[in-house]
Every structure is written in structure tokens, then in C-alpha cells.
Amino acid sequence: MRKFDNIAHDRLRHIDAMYYDIRNRFVAFAAIAIFLAFMPAARATDIVPGVEPAVVGNARVEVMFTPEQDATARIAAAIAGARRQVLMQAYSFTHDGIARALLEAHARGVDVRLIADREQTEKMARGQVPGLARAGLPVWLDGEHQGAHNKVMVVDAGTASALVVTGSFNFTRAAQHKNAENIVFISGNEGLVRAYVRNWQNHIRHAKPLTIH
Numbered sequence: 001m002r003k004f005d006n007i008a009h010d011r012l013r014h015i016d017a018m019y020y021d022i023r024n025r026f027v028a029f030a031a032i033a034i035f036l037a038f039m040p041a042a043r044a045t046d047i048v049p050g051v052e053p054a055v056v057g058n059a060r061v062e063v064m065f066t067p068e069q070d071a072t073a074r075i076a077a078a079i080a081g082a083r084r085q086v087l088m089q090a091y092s093f094t095h096d097g098i099a100r101a102l103l104e105a106h107a108r109g110v111d112v113r114l115i116a117d118r119e120q121t122e123k124m125a126r127g128q129v130p131g132l133a134r135a136g137l138p139v140w141l142d143g144e145h146q147g148a149h150n151k152v153m154v155v156d157a158g159t160a161s162a163l164v165v166t167g168s169f170n171f172t173r174a175a176q177h178k179n180a181e182n183i184v185f186i187s188g189n190e191g192l193v194r195a196y197v198r199n200w201q202n203h204i205r206h207a208k209p210l211t212i213h
């Protein structure tokens with residue numbers, strides 16, 4: 001009986017050792033799998049030239065979807081809240097209310113500047129861009145792309161309240177009422193603001209001023 005106990009004990013020890021071996025191998029395998037899973041994400045920003053990792057920890061991001069939410073009112077409020085500057089890139093721009101908000105900001109001394117797609121501006125009968133230029137707003141037309149398709153506002157770059165607004169939403173009534181669109185409002189992220197300002201500056205280099213008297 002004693003001998004049997006010893007054999008049983010040895011077997012148990014052997015099973016124990018096997019169990020620990022398997023467990024250790026599993027832990028090592030899991031650690032490598034986790035490492036590999038996160039590696040590509042960590043390296044993505046390193047291997048694409050010019051891509052800056054944007055710190056989003058302190059950013060405040062609001063998202064709106066149309067037609068169910070009033071993105072136009074939020075855009076107008078962002079323009080009304082501008083203290084120094086509004087840099088804008090527009091593709092289609094037919095919304096009179098947004099145009100009015102820009103002119104009001106311009107009238108109270110905010111540095112409002114607009115880059116608009118050349119083809120859209122020239123072909124849209126009810127476009128707001130020529131009227132904005134006529135009213136004295138600094139406007140440039142970008143004809144260097146198949147579409148200058150950005151829909152962007154950068155409000156008060158370089159200040160604590162800097163805001164980036166972008167999404168699929170064109171500055172049109174159709175975007176608000178007829179289409180399915182999204183738009184995000186991002187504040188509290190200096191790196192992102194710098195990236196959008198730099199992009200705005202890249203387009204202004206080849207865009208042509210639109211002056212209408």
C-alpha cells in the first residue's frame with residue numbers, strides 16, 4: 001500500500017509538472033500574440049511619412065449626424081464664437097446661413113479666409129462663394145485637384161479654444177436636410193490643429209485669389 005501511495009504521488013507530481021509546463025508555454029504564447037497584435041498599430045505612424053500621431057487624451061470631440069441633428073446651428077455657433085480667425089476649406093457651399101455667419105465674423109474683425117473648390121464655385125448657380133468674395137471676404141479658388149473636397153473649419157488656431165470642424169458635411173442645405181452626413185467638432189488638440197492649418201497653407205500656395213468687384 002505504501003509503495004502504491006508513492007507511485008500515485010510520483011504520478012501526481014508528474015502531472016503537476018506537465019500542467020505547469022503547458023501553462024507557462026501558454027502564457028508565453030499569449031504574451032507574444034498580444035505583442036504582435038499591437039505592433040502594427042504602434043508602427044503605422046512611423047512608416048507613413050508625414051503622419052503625426054495626434055494625442056487625443058485631452059481632446060473634446062463632439063459628433064453630429066444629419067439629417068436628424070442640427071449641424072448647421074453648431075457650425076454657425078462655432079463661427080459666432082471665433083475670436084481671432086476662421087480658416088475654411090469648402091467643396092460645395094450654398095448655405096446662406098453659414099455664409100451670413102462668416103460675414104458677421106468678418107465684420108467684427110475676425111480673420112476669416114476661405115479656400116473653395118474652383119469647379120464647384122464656377123458651376124453652382126446658387127453658390128455662396130462669389131457673394132462672399134464680393135462682400136470683401138478673402139476667398140481663394142483651388143483648381144489643382146479633381147475635387148478640392150475638404151470640408152474643414154479651423155477656428156482660433158494657436159489659442160486654448162482652438163477648434164477643428166470636419167466631416168462629410170458640405171456647407172449646404174442638402175447636407176443638413178436631404179443627405180446622410182457626419183461632422184465632428186474637435187477641441188483641445190494642438191497637434192491636430194497644427195496639421196489642419198498646415199494643410200490649409202499647402203492649398204493656399206496653389207489656389208488663386210477670387211476678387212469680384
Ligand SMILES: [Zn+2]
Nearest residue numbers: 142144148203
Ligand atoms: Zn489644393
